Amino acid sequence: MQKPKKDSALRRTIGQLGLTKITGWAILGLGALALAVSIVYSSSTLAIIGLGMIFWGVILTYIRNEEYVKELIFQSVGNSSFSSLNHILQQMGYSNKAIYLPPRYFKDPETSKAYLPKQQDEKPPTPEQIQTQEMHLFTENPKGMLTTPPGLELTKLFEKRLETSFTKEDLSYVERNLPKLLTEDLEIAQSVEIRNEATKITIRIENSPFSNLCNEAKAFTNAYNVLGSPLASALACALAKATGKCIIIQKETTDNKNIEIEYKLLPEEPPKA
């Protein structure tokens, strides 16, 4: 009657320690034993086996897998907040494309917000207009809404991994470092291409697990059309900070596992005479 209890305890211990860790330590121990025996018996075969096992034991204990979350769970968690944002925008009647504002619009340059115009024109508000009402959700002059973009936390993660703030950098820095960050560091794409054409920036992301999230986000029509998918929003925040210009997500397309996002850089308003 004691056996099932023992089995479950053993399974729990293995689960806590991790199979890879146990295997690594076991190989390391066996390797050390083989090496010790090889010295006693002067056996070169045992010494080679021992060295090999010690090496792979060290490798297995050192190179452990990183913590991963299943894509399905990640999508479910992301969708609920995006769904509520979609509902709010639908109820409030906001359907015009959001303008991602650069740092000069805020007192704190690290702030990143999107302005949703009530009227159907792309003319961005002036920095003075926003600075006086930046703490409000709804702005009176001009009439609109100031909201935290859905990709802001992702932009903060980009900055954390790059150990800088996009506010301090320019577009050429983003062009140089963002592809490497998304492919090598965060491993969320196979390749990233950034094309800069005067008032338009196109980012093409190939073979990315984010394409599924983008497809899911399309179901929330209002939020998706206004603010873009979380990845597009994160990149818009980064571009607004780096270029210092107002950004609009012009177009976002997904085919297969590839994503292509077109950003429009809005011209700066000439200073009033």
Next chain:
Amino acid sequence: MTFPLGFWDVSLILAVMAITLLITSELLSPYYGKINIQINKKRLKNAALATSTLFLATVVIRIAGIIIGGT
């Protein structure tokens, strides 16, 4: 009770392991489309570079030995 392997044997083992690790880390690079393998690639790359450095150190020691012994 002596260690049965010589300096060159250890150097050869290090060379084989360094090549294996370097090739593995390069093949697991996201540029080759392997973005779904759950392994810490940064650490794998570090281990590969450390092993290669150790091997190169053995080569340097050997070359230094030849130069010093030759003069």
